[in-house]
Amino acid sequence: xxxxxxxxxxxxxxxxxxxxxxxxxxxxxxxxxxxxxxxxxxxxxxxxxxxxxxxxxxxxxxxxxxxxxxxxxxxxxx
Numbered sequence: 001x002x003x004x005x006x007x008x009x010x011x012x013x014x015x016x017x018x019x020x021x022x023x024x025x026x027x028x029x030x031x032x033x034x035x036x037x038x039x040x041x042x043x044x045x046x047x048x049x050x051x052x053x054x055x056x057x058x059x060x061x062x063x064x065x066x067x068x069x070x071x072x073x074x075x076x077x078x
């Protein structure tokens with residue numbers, strides 16, 4: 001795991017947090033995961049690589065003075 005500017009890894013950093021904060025963070029994480037679903041179009045679920053492709057498509061469109069669209073970006077990402 002990568003070290004932060006303080007020299008702590010992410011796991012070591014989590015150990016330094018107050019228990020009340022960690023408890024709240026755990027509750028927030030459960031809340032989000034229990035109430036959300038992955039984005040999908042038809043039967044295709046948006047994964048990390050698909051999201052990266054859509055983002056790249058948006059950036060390419062913006063850099064070429066075009067208007068990015070979800071539909072064309074989604075199609076390009078496959």
